[in-house]
Amino acid sequence: MTITKGGQPAEESPAPADGTGDPDGTGDARRWRRARGRDPRISAMTLSGLLALGLGVTAAVLPVPYVVESPGPTFNTLGTENAKPVISVSGRETFPAKGYLDLTTVYVDGGPNGPVSVFEAFSAWLDGSKAVYPEELIFPTGVTKEESQQESAVAMATSQENAVAAALKGLDIAYTQKLEVADLSEGSAAQGKLQKGDVFTSINAKPVTSLEVIQDELAAGKGKPAVVVVSRDGKQVTETVTPAKNPSGRYILGVLLQYRFTFPFDVKISLDKVGGPSAGMMFALGIMDTLTPGDLTGGKHIAGTGTISPDGVVGPIGGIAVKMHGARADGATMFLAPAANCTEVVGHIPDGLQVVKVENLDEAKSAVELAAKGADTSGLPACTNN
DSSP states (O other), X not given: OEEEETTEEEEOOOOOTTSOSOTTSSSOHHXXXXXXXXXXXXXXXXXXXXXXHHHHHHHHHSEESEEEEEEOOOEETTSEETTEESEEEESSOOOOOOSEEEEOOEEEESGGGOOEEHHHHHHHHHOTTOEEEEHHHHSOTTOOHHHHHHHHHHHHHHHHHHHHHHHHHHTTOOOEEEEEEEEEOTTOTTTXXXXXXXXXXXXXXXEOOSHHHHHHHHHHHTTOOEEEEEEETTEEEEEEEOOEEOTTSOEEOOEEEEEEEEOSSEEEXXXXXXXXXXXXXXXXXXXXXXXXXXXXXXTOEEEEXXXXXXXXXXXXXXXXXXXXXXXXXXXXXXXXXXXXXXXHHTTOOOTTOEEEEESBHHHHHHHHHHHHTTOOOTTSOOOOOO
């Protein structure tokens, strides 16, 4: 590149070594800087950097098909929430309890709850108290936020009823329960024979007092037709249903069942904006403590999670690694975990938290009672790699 200087063509001069910026000593440094201009290589590098920065920012905020779980608040089932007891009983003497029997929760971002960005997913992956999962592992494809919330609310209501039933059974307080057909599965063996709302009375002449009665009878029959008696609109209806074998090899009628309970007194659980079935075990322990004299916990801070069946079986839940971190952060020193979740427990236990493996409500209650006495709890069942 050339410029015209003093009417004569001349090459553009470099800046002098003395740093004055005046190549010919005539005071034309300002004109020299303007004439020299900007190095095109620097301009290209700057543009490339800006483009890279823009692409990086754009990529960081783009949604990705992942779900991020992070610790949510804990709630003491023996305490209050919004100035109301979490567990209240009417029609039966109760006993105020001290200590903590915390249920644990998880915040879920992603899926129907709103998109997660690359940056959010990566940050959560680096955070030991959070967990990142592919969206399809947590939510069915196409489920809406409203559908997810409705399912969660139904699961919470069911877990509360199951918790009352399990607690009363553990305390030898009588109540009645019936099994009702909630729906029929697609291609059901009972299609055209059983209906939604039917209440099971007997199967092969055996009174149906629990789901296990039906399961045991079908297993014993090994696919033979079963004679089922149900109550429908006040009348007894008898049907013969040939069970089908499901993918796991169990014989089933192809009906979705739900329990209908009649309890001798009212138990109300007040907990807003919390859904899902995973608080069942802790609800059951809280109800038992509320209905019996003394403190089940001995004032200790205990947390836990797990579904509960009316018969007291503790089932697996999601997000247990995250829940353990939330429990410890809120002060718990012992955590009751479903045995079926042990593979997710190992390697994720925060410092200062003892995790006890439980399979049923009796085991959970025994662990709490042992801790309440201040006894050595190191011998309680624990999750291991074996």
